[in-house]
Amino acid sequence: MSALRTLSLALVLACPTLASAQVYKCVDGEGRITYTNDRSLGRSCQPLPQNQAVSTVPGPAQRATPAAPARAPAATSGGFPRVSQEDQRARDDTRRQVLHNELASEQAALEEAQKALAEQESIRLGDERNYQKMLDRLQPFKDKVELHQRNIDALQREIANLR
Numbered sequence: 001m002s003a004l005r006t007l008s009l010a011l012v013l014a015c016p017t018l019a020s021a022q023v024y025k026c027v028d029g030e031g032r033i034t035y036t037n038d039r040s041l042g043r044s045c046q047p048l049p050q051n052q053a054v055s056t057v058p059g060p061a062q063r064a065t066p067a068a069p070a071r072a073p074a075a076t077s078g079g080f081p082r083v084s085q086e087d088q089r090a091r092d093d094t095r096r097q098v099l100h101n102e103l104a105s106e107q108a109a110l111e112e113a114q115k116a117l118a119e120q121e122s123i124r125l126g127d128e129r130n131y132q133k134m135l136d137r138l139q140p141f142k143d144k145v146e147l148h149q150r151n152i153d154a155l156q157r158e159i160a161n162l163r
Contacts, residue, residue, distance in 0.1 A: 023048045096162055103155045110148035117141040 021037045026045040028034070039045045083091075120141050127133070 022050075092162065096159065099155055099159050099162075103152065103159065106148055106151045106155060110145065110152060113141065113144040113148050117145055 024036055024039050024045040024047055026034045026036060026039075028044075035048075036045075117138065120138055124134070125137070
């Protein structure tokens, strides 16, 4: 096993260039620098020498000082699609109705699962002298009840989070 590990390590160290790619330094119109392996990002992309290392660790966040206020976020383009309030309200109402329908169906499924569990709990089979056999037989029914209960809880949280 040790020889296999040593051989694997030797192969990895002998082939470091398998994971290398040409890296480009691109500068956009606002002077931001991007390092990428995709040259098509900008017109002013210059290839870096293969032996130059590029750090991918982000720099520290710049804090706004009283002398230098924070920059305003970039405005969205004028062609960005907007939805009218009436359309959004209709979408929200449709979503709310779908969630209520799903909640009702999950509640009905929970009731059915609880009935099936109660029915199975009342039955005692002859080969179940060992209590564990009965528990094993009932476990899928308990799992189904628990699943429907979790679904109901999730739907209720989703409905509560609607605006």
